[in-house]
Amino acid sequence: MEYYLHLVLNGLVIGSIYSLVALGFVIIYKATKVVNFAQGELVMFGAYICFALTVQMGLPFLVSFFMTLIFSVILGLCLERVILRPMIGEPIISVIMVTIGLSTVLKAAIQLFWGTQVRVYPQVLPSEPIWILGLPVAPVYIAAFCLSVVLFVIFSLFFKYSTMGIAMRATAFDQQAAQSMGIGVKNIFAMSWCIAAVVSSIGGIILGNINGITPQLGHLGLKVFPAVILGGLDSLLGAALGGLIIGVLENLSDGLAQQFFGLAGFREVAAYFILVIILMIKPYGLFGTPEIERV
Amino acid sequence: MNILSVENLEVVYNDVVLVLKGLSIKVERGSITALLGSNGAGKSTTLKSISGLLATEDGEITEGSVFYEDQPIHKLWPEKIVRLGIFQVMEGRRIFEDLTVEENLKCGGFVRPGKEFSQSRELVFEYFPRLKERRKQLAGYLSGGEQQMLAIGRALMAKPRLLLLDEPSLGLAPLLVEEIFGIIKRVNSEEGVTILLVEQNARAALNIASHGYILENGRIVLDGRAESLLNNPDVQEFYLGIGSTGEKRSYRNVKHYRRRKRWLG
Ligand SMILES: Nc1ncnc2c1ncn2[C@@H]1O[C@H](COP(=O)(O)OP(=O)(O)OP(=O)(O)O)[C@@H](O)[C@H]1O
Numbered sequence: 001m002e003y004y005l006h007l008v009l010n011g012l013v014i015g016s017i018y019s020l021v022a023l024g025f026v027i028i029y030k031a032t033k034v035v036n037f038a039q040g041e042l043v044m045f046g047a048y049i050c051f052a053l054t055v056q057m058g059l060p061f062l063v064s065f066f067m068t069l070i071f072s073v074i075l076g077l078c079l080e081r082v083i084l085r086p087m088i089g090e091p092i093i094s095v096i097m098v099t100i101g102l103s104t105v106l107k108a109a110i111q112l113f114w115g116t117q118v119r120v121y122p123q124v125l126p127s128e129p130i131w132i133l134g135l136p137v138a139p140v141y142i143a144a145f146c147l148s149v150v151l152f153v154i155f156s157l158f159f160k161y162s163t164m165g166i167a168m169r170a171t172a173f174d175q176q177a178a179q180s181m182g183i184g185v186k187n188i189f190a191m192s193w194c195i196a197a198v199v200s201s202i203g204g205i206i207l208g209n210i211n212g213i214t215p216q217l218g219h220l221g222l223k224v225f226p227a228v229i230l231g232g233l234d235s236l237l238g239a240a241l242g243g244l245i246i247g248v249l250e251n252l253s254d255g256l257a258q259q260f261f262g263l264a265g266f267r268e269v270a271a272y273f274i275l276v277i278i279l280m281i282k283p284y285g286l287f288g289t290p291e292i293e294r295v
Numbered sequence: 296m297n298i299l300s301v302e303n304l305e306v307v308y309n310d311v312v313l314v315l316k317g318l319s320i321k322v323e324r325g326s327i328t329a330l331l332g333s334n335g336a337g338k339s340t341t342l343k344s345i346s347g348l349l350a351t352e353d354g355e356i357t358e359g360s361v362f363y364e365d366q367p368i369h370k371l372w373p374e375k376i377v378r379l380g381i382f383q384v385m386e387g388r389r390i391f392e393d394l395t396v397e398e399n400l401k402c403g404g405f406v407r408p409g410k411e412f413s414q415s416r417e418l419v420f421e422y423f424p425r426l427k428e429r430r431k432q433l434a435g436y437l438s439g440g441e442q443q444m445l446a447i448g449r450a451l452m453a454k455p456r457l458l459l460l461d462e463p464s465l466g467l468a469p470l471l472v473e474e475i476f477g478i479i480k481r482v483n484s485e486e487g488v489t490i491l492l493v494e495q496n497a498r499a500a501l502n503i504a505s506h507g508y509i510l511e512n513g514r515i516v517l518d519g520r521a522e523s524l525l526n527n528p529d530v531q532e533f534y535l536g537i538g539s540t541g542e543k544r545s546y547r548n549v550k551h552y553r554r555r556k557r558w559l560g
């Protein structure tokens with residue numbers, strides 16, 4: 001029993017990181033209808049920048065954490081200026097292709113600077129476990145989970161109530177109409193990429209603290225697809241829950257496969273199995289908006 | 296005197312299709328000016344070149360200029376142009392269907408300070424009480440007429456000085472057309488908004504306008520005071536559907552065809 005509880009708890013933590021990355025993905029999709037294939041590389045970017053600042057430059061962790069966020073914002077702005085602005089008015093599919101190219105470039109750049117071996121963060125939070133439901137849980141896990149929840153609440157409120165959030169949703173629905181009311185599409189693009197880069201970086205830093213980082217981190221972007229498709233591409237709540245569900249189910253099924261069939265590595269594909277099954281039942285995802293059709 | 300003047304405008308789409316061929320119009324401050332013409336004449340293109348929305352469609356102004364309050368604006372981004380006080384209500388309403396009515400209005404007032412919102416919203420609800428009842432509803436579920444009201448309401452939120460309306464009567468029942476045109480007239484006289492009105496419904500447009508332009512094939516072929524256009528035999532025949540003798544027009548008439556051709560040339 002304890003074994004399963006442990007699987008679930010671990011799943012929740014990994015899931016909350018998926019949720020964060022999914023959040024970035026959904027924000028870009030919501031504001032610009034672009035499916036961002038470089039989401040995993042944004043995670044990697046944050047993780048490596050923070051690593052460089054803390055370990056290679058010897059800055060205190062909190063300082064480098066916030067500096068990483070600033071770098072993420074700068075990255076978001078640069079991406080918008082250099083890559084996305086020239087694409088305004090082009091078909092969405094072209095922009096999506098550009099993000100595929102971007103993911104390759106980012107990954108290559110990171111390998112160029114930091115090589116391919118595993119890098120480890122210094123210990124930041126105490127390793128003394130905290131007991132929850134009679135189970136020892138590492139503080140970094142709890143911090144990861146709480147941070148994800150807080151970010152979700154903030155962004156949900158932002159999209160629901162702030163003028164900027166509403167303008168981002170409007171732009172997602174009809175770019176030209178949004179433009180006709182003075183909503184600067186450039187700014188909306190920049191803003192959504194900045195937010196996406198920031199939350200992904202936070203995800204990357206958390207992962208770095210838990211597992212250490214390698215250039216394989218970018219594959220996380222692929223895990224996020226099941227999470228967001230499950231949640232419905234344009235729903236923040238969906239991304240949150242989708243991430244958690246994928247995290248937990250993946251961990252549980254991996255544990256079970258190992259225990260009963262002696263199969264290792266089921267984790268890597270579990271998410272896609274789950275996805276296929278759920279999509280057969282709910283084609284718009286759990287929380288996605290179906291197209292409005294008036295009868 | 297003129298709030299807007301468009302001079303010798305040439306517009307090309309996708310680097311090849313020449314749509315406006317040296318078009319000039321002037322809009323007098325405080326007036327309602329009608330811009331009429333058949334399908335594909337270039338009416339929407341004219342409005343988009345004024346509002347700057349052309350760029351998002353791969354259209355380009357290759358010649359000529361647009362002056363608003365004597366300032367050249369044809370090189371500005373659309374968001375800048377809206378801030379100067381020009382607002383285009385696009386053809387086909389283009390409301391944000393998965394936002395509520397109120398959120399749509401919020402977008403309309405995007406360039407205005409947040410504290411103006413509730414006051415402007417009340418003004419919109421005064422013009423369109425039907426929107427008030429439905430303000431928490433998703434705009435996608437409004438009827439076509441209500442969506443048109445929302446589109447105009449959204450424009451009012453921005454407190455424009457020059458309003459560009461593209462076919463506000465499109466797809467509306469006659470009674471509703473009358474209502475919408477009544478409101479356009481009120482917006483003009485009560486809010487002091489200058490209006491450039493593009494319409495297929497020539498009669499309704501000329502009835503509220505003081506001046507009119509007729510656009511064919513990217514050129515202005517006729518302009519004048521609204522009454523004189525209403526009484527012009529060519530306009531009556533080709534845009535108002537009345538024959539020169541007061542009968543319905545007949546396409547069998549070859550002479551008619553020649554005259555029509557001269558118009559389209
Ligand atoms: N984005 C575009 N790309 C290429 N050609 C275009 C584009 N938009 C319009 N055109 C062409 O320009 C011409 C004028 O179009 P425009 O939309 O201005 O006409 P309109 O007078 O508004 O017609 P309607 O009354 O049917 O709305 C048409 O021949 C149209 O095919």
Ligand SMILES: [Mg+2]
Nearest residue numbers: 338339340386
């Ligand atoms: Mg048109």
